Amino acid sequence: MSATGSSTTDGSGAGVPHLDIDPFSTAFFDDLHPAQQQLREAGPLVYLDKWKIYGVARHAEVHAVLNDPATFCSSRGVGLSDFAKEKPWRPPSIILEADPPAHTRTRAVLSDVLSPTALKQLRGRFAAAAEAKVDELLERKSFDAIADLAEAYPLSIFPDALGLKQEGRENLLPYAGLVFNAFGPPNQLRQDAIERSAPHQAYVAEQCQRENLAPGGFGACIHAHVDSGNITAAEAPLLVRSLLSAGLDTTVYGIGAAVYCLARYPDQFAKLRQDPTLARNAFEEAVRFESPVQTFFRTTTREVEIGGYMIGEGEKVLMFLGAANRDPRRWENADSYDITRRTSxxxxxxxxxxxxxxxxxxxxxxxxxxxxxxxxVAGIEITGPVKRRYNNTLRGLDSLPVTFTAA
Known part of the structure; x- marks a missing residue:
């Protein structure tokens, strides 16, 4: 994994450092942080020869690309696949894979459905479910913190909040994992996910229809916007679909990351126990520190300068969110988990x-x-081998055996 230092070809900007890092390989996933440091230190913009794409790994450049949707568009796909040149594997998301003004209209609907007011009404139910889940796990003492906590807790409340039927929910996590794998290149992870996807896709497509969603849930609220003319009847199921993948996996991986952090850094767990008002920040810092969503792509809509280099229109730019979240230019002691850090x-x-x-x-x-x-909980101890789950976009664990000690 080294910079070749060669001048650029394949239409890439002159002088951009070339790297032979493959950010979608198992080797990269297994030893992420040295490679991310290399990506950051090579320059504000790099060229990844393996997939013929640009990359930005420093916080300033990642933030700039994310906040300039007119230049770095999403409608050509937020994965490696360029929708201007190839057919998407599924109908594109009208939220994630859309640009203004189309994105503005559909986003407003989801922002209304998931407003702070709407979520405030769920806080009591979510908190009671969390307490019950922890009580149950304390009785068991030893369990797998991924399957029995990070997955089990969101699955016990979010599908209900969405208004999904009970049967078939086992398709939810495989479907979300598939979506995030599909953003990657045509490697084994992506191919395997898409080959196995037919039942998961069929389940999700069916559940997103109005007649299958319980009244009062997020899904029904999305469909209600059809009646007021904000979206069409064809768009509503696609918005429900967006919520299924966006609202579940981010949470599962985020909670898994937070438990993993608290288990490894007992001093930080002690701080949290002394001051439970740090709960929100302990979770937020875990999202920064572990970055469950590691990467996303954008496509340039015009010739643009990044970090002193010019690149052309129609180029894929890979944003390394995880690398940006540990950029020492932005964060002091970036490689430490600190629940008192200002994470904004x-x-x-x-x-x-x-x-x-x-x-x-x-x-x-x-x-x-x-x-x-x-x-x-007084203590969280890791009691067995920790296993990583491999995904082209998401970073998290497949297994985290722990023992809880009651407070």
């Missing part, structure tokens, strides 16, 4: 008009779970 400005949920639409849900679930842990 991290790009764990993105930034700008495409900031993760499920972030308020993720934050509410993350905060209520961290608060329950702070009140009820």
């Amino acid at each position: 400005g991290h790009v764990g949920y993105g930034s700008g008009i495409h900031m993760c639409v499920g972030q308020l849900v993720a934050r509410l679930e993350g905060e209520t779970m961290m608060a329950a842990l702070a009140r009820k």
Whole structure:
């Protein structure tokens, strides 16, 4: 994994440092941080020869790209695939893979459905479910913090809030994992996910229809916007679909990251126990520190300068959100987990008009779970081999065996 230092070809800007890093390889996922440091230190803009794409890994450049949707568009795909040149694997998201003004209209609907007021009404229910889940796990003492906590808690409340039927919910996590794998290149992870995807896609397409959603849930509220003329009947199921992937995996991976951090840094867990009002920040810092969503692409709409280099129209630019979240130019002691840190400005949920639409849900679930842990658990000990889950976009664990000690 080294910079070749060669001048550029393939239409890439003159003088941009070339790297032979493959950010979608198992080797990269297994030893992320040295490679991310190399990406940052090579320059404000790099060229990745393996996939013939540009990359930005410093916080300033990642933030700038995220906040200039007119120059760095999403409608040509937020994965490696360029929708101007190839057919998308599924109908594009009318939120994630859309630009203004189309994006502005659909985003307004989701912002209304997931407003702070709407979520405030759920806080009591979410907090009670978190307390009950922690009580149940304390009785068991030893369990897998991914399957039994990070996945089980959101799955016990979010599908209900959305208004989904009970049957078939086992398709939700595989579907979301598929979506995030599909943003990557045509590697084994992406191919395997798409090959296995037919039942998950069929389930999701069916559940997003109006007649299958319970009254009063987020899904029904989205469909109600059809009646007021804000969206069409064809757009409503696609917006429900966006919520299914945006509102679940970000939360599962975020909570998994937070528990993993608290288990590894008992001094920080002690601080949280002393001051449970740090619950929200403990979750937020875990999202910065571990960055469950690692990367996203944009496509240039015109010739543009990044970090002193000119690049042409129609170029894919890979934003390394995880690398930006540990950029020492932006964060003091960037490689330490500190629940008292001011985390505002991290790009764990993105930034700008495409900031993760499920972030308020993720934050509410993350905060209520961290608060329950702070009140009820005295110690979290890792008691077995930690296994990573591989995904082209998401970073998290497949297994985290732990033992809880009651407070």
